[in-house]
Amino acid sequence: MTLPPDAYPPAVERLVAGLEPPEVRDILTRCLSGSVSPAVALMQMLIETEDSPAVRKAVDEVTGRAATLSRATDSILRDRVDELTQLVVENAPGCDRIAEMLRSNMDSPDQAATVEDGIAFCERLFDWSVQQSEEASVALYSLGNPQLLDRATGEIIAQLERWGVISAEHALLDIGCGIGRLVEELAPRAREVSGIDVSTQMINTALRRCAPLANVKLLKGTGRDLREFGDAVFDAAIAVDTFPYIRQSGAALVETYFGEVTRVLKPGGHFVILNYSYGGDDEGDANEIARLARDYEFDVVVSAERPFTLWDGLAFHLTRREALPRPAQHRAEESRPS
Ligand SMILES: C[S@@+](CC[C@H](N)C(=O)[O-])C[C@H]1O[C@@H](n2cnc3c(N)ncnc32)[C@H](O)[C@@H]1O
Numbered sequence: 001m002t003l004p005p006d007a008y009p010p011a012v013e014r015l016v017a018g019l020e021p022p023e024v025r026d027i028l029t030r031c032l033s034g035s036v037s038p039a040v041a042l043m044q045m046l047i048e049t050e051d052s053p054a055v056r057k058a059v060d061e062v063t064g065r066a067a068t069l070s071r072a073t074d075s076i077l078r079d080r081v082d083e084l085t086q087l088v089v090e091n092a093p094g095c096d097r098i099a100e101m102l103r104s105n106m107d108s109p110d111q112a113a114t115v116e117d118g119i120a121f122c123e124r125l126f127d128w129s130v131q132q133s134e135e136a137s138v139a140l141y142s143l144g145n146p147q148l149l150d151r152a153t154g155e156i157i158a159q160l161e162r163w164g165v166i167s168a169e170h171a172l173l174d175i176g177c178g179i180g181r182l183v184e185e186l187a188p189r190a191r192e193v194s195g196i197d198v199s200t201q202m203i204n205t206a207l208r209r210c211a212p213l214a215n216v217k218l219l220k221g222t223g224r225d226l227r228e229f230g231d232a233v234f235d236a237a238i239a240v241d242t243f244p245y246i247r248q249s250g251a252a253l254v255e256t257y258f259g260e261v262t263r264v265l266k267p268g269g270h271f272v273i274l275n276y277s278y279g280g281d282d283e284g285d286a287n288e289i290a291r292l293a294r295d296y297e298f299d300v301v302v303s304a305e306r307p308f309t310l311w312d313g314l315a316f317h318l319t320r321r322e323a324l325p326r327p328a329q330h331r332a333e334e335s336r337p338s
Contacts, residue, residue: 009033011074015065015081023048024058031084032062032077038084039148040312042095043141052092052099059088087143094136094144101132109278111248118249119198119223126199130179134205138178138241141311149181152310156240156274157185159307163317165270166190170235173264175226175257176242180206180218187213194234198223224253226260236270237261241313244278258296262320271298271318282314289316297321 012032019025024045031041045055066081088095106125112118129137133144142149160166170190174183177195179202186193192215197203203220210216219228239246239257246253261271276285286304293300302317 011069011077015062015069015077019058019061021049024055028058028062032080034076034080036312037141037310038080038087039141039143039152039310041084042087042091042143043098046095046098047102047140050099050102052095055095055099056088056092059084091143091145091148094133094142097133097144098136098140101129101136109248112250115224115250115253118245118253122223122245122249123198123200126178126197127201130199130201130205134179137202138181139311148310152308153181153185155308155310156182156313157189159315160186160238160272161189163270163272163302165236165238165272165317167235171233173226173229173234173237175237175239175261176245177206177218178202180210180216182238182240183210183216183218184213187216191215192217194219194229196221196226196228223249225256226264229264231263232266234264234269235266236272237265238272238274240274243273243276247277254292258292262296262298265320267320267322269320271320273316273318274313276314276316285314286316289318293318 012029015032016025016028019028027036027041027044027048030036031038036044042055045058046052049055062081063085066078069078069081071078106128108121112121126137135142135146135149136144139149139152142152157166166172166186166189168189168191172186172190172193174180174186174193174195177183177197178199180195183193183195183206187210194217195203195206195210196219197206198221200220203218206218210218221228243254243257246257265271273289276289279285282304289303290300292298298318298320300316300318302315305315306312307315
């Protein structure tokens with residue numbers, strides 16, 4: 001629950017005063033004010049420090065100070081501290097593992113020199129990370145905890161249902177499906193679900209997890225396109241935390257994927273992107289998506305919203321226009337003087 005504006009700032013300030021480093025203090029302030037969930041706050045602190053004992057120490061300090069808060073007047077804040085404390089206590093090994101993964105420097109925010117390099121980097125990164133922790137490899141904020149990941153996945157599924165993306169008649173595509181946590185939940189609710197991913201180890205994991213599901217197809221793709229699929233075969237395509245990596249591989253790959261999604265979707269089909277980049281510039285992302293939507297024949301239904309409570313994913317919901325313009329080549333031929 002989000003605290004009413006200006007309701008508790010002095011109490012929050014007292015809980016975090018003097019904590020170091022300042023980045024951790026800021027994250028805790030946002031968490032205790034209700035802007036980010038405790039799980040996302042923990043993930044952010046681990047990314048910031050790469051030091052799980054330091055994160056635990058900061059949370060312990062807040063827990064100790066919170067004992068002075070009045071249950072009568074500061075109950076929401078007390079509950080939030082309790083939730084954070086419990087998460088830290090219950091997920092200590094997961095936090096240690098994530099800090100270790102971060103310290104390995106396998107991941108990097110740097111833009112790839114070429115699309116080929118970018119794709120090879122993603123393949124390497126995700127082949128490796130799924131072997132460290134299946135849950136953390138697709139969502140660090142799960143802290144490697146299957147129950148936390150299931151709850152976050154449940155929120156995504158509920159939102160997709162509200163947007164009309166999921167239906168028993170629909171054929172769905174999950175781009176960058178990872179371990180198949182969404183495919184698993186979509187399959188019982190859809191006619192068929194296809195998942196594609198550039199990482200062999202991710203697809204192997206997804207194949208194992210989805211083995212009992214008869215209406216699921218999982219493919220290791222090249223990372224360059226969706227050539228495995230025919231034209232206008234899907235009612236919806238989703239990409240959850242995949243575009244930041246496609247984008248990091250190069251602007252040309254983003255264009256290719258948008259063109260490919262236009263091709264494989266039926267007219268009127270849904271295209272949902274949850275997190276387009278990790279740049280932290282919501283307006284910039286919204287502008288880029290608006291331009292891509294114009295160029296690739298989508299209408300933007302939802303732009304840059306954060307509909308989840310457990311996860312801070314930035315959501316875009318597009319629909320493919322019903323009537324595609326005639327191919328540019330035909331238009332060029334028509335305009336040629338006879
Ligand atoms: C953070 S994980 C998210 C996985 C999944 N969407 C989820 O939310 O559980 C990002 C996934 O995108 C995949 N990926 C990265 N670049 C890709 C590309 N060019 N084509 C297809 N998949 C890609 C990675 O291998 C990885 O499995």
